[in-house]
Amino acid sequence: MISEELMPALQGIVPAWIVTTSDDNVPNCTCISQVYPVDENHVALSNQFFSKTFRNLQSNPHAVVQVIHPADIGMWLLEIEHVRTESDGPLFDEMDMQLAAIASMSNMEDVFKLQSAYVFKVHSVTQLSEAQHPAATL
Numbered sequence: 001m002i003s004e005e006l007m008p009a010l011q012g013i014v015p016a017w018i019v020t021t022s023d024d025n026v027p028n029c030t031c032i033s034q035v036y037p038v039d040e041n042h043v044a045l046s047n048q049f050f051s052k053t054f055r056n057l058q059s060n061p062h063a064v065v066q067v068i069h070p071a072d073i074g075m076w077l078l079e080i081e082h083v084r085t086e087s088d089g090p091l092f093d094e095m096d097m098q099l100a101a102i103a104s105m106s107n108m109e110d111v112f113k114l115q116s117a118y119v120f121k122v123h124s125v126t127q128l129s130e131a132q133h134p135a136a137t138l
Contacts, residue, residue, distance in 0.1 A: 001041055001122045002037050002039075006125060011070070012102045016035045019065075020053050020056035020057055033048065036091075041122055042119055043065070043078065044120070045065070046117065064077055064078065074128075075127070081120055082120050084118075084119045085117070086116060099114050
């Protein structure tokens with residue numbers, strides 16, 4: 001599912017967005033610093049400030065993530081399902097190091113602190129056409 005074509009959109013150059021819903025179907029959209037490829041079928045999201053997102057995922061593990069390719073501004077949607085949370089170990093350490101690099105590039109070292117890594121199964125990956133891209137309406 002996670003193709004080589006998609007990989008540049010997962011490098012943290014352009015922030016991503018996750019949309020979750022509450023028990024009563026109220027959507028919540030949160031900016032994410034990092035969508036990290038774990039393997040062909042899983043991604044991990046950096047949890048820095050996810051209080052509402054975390055609550056939503058406890059009752060509804062399904063979400064949608066939007067990522068943007070930094071070279072061509074191509075937009076991709078990933079339908080995902082939360083499967084576990086990691087707060088230590090090799091994946092957490094790797095994401096923490098990458099997040100530190102992202103923070104350093106944006107002069108936000110004091111703000112970016114990885115709390116945990118949310119691991120999701122990827123159910124589908126869709127590349128939006130130019131007509132579907134929000135910038136097409138500008």
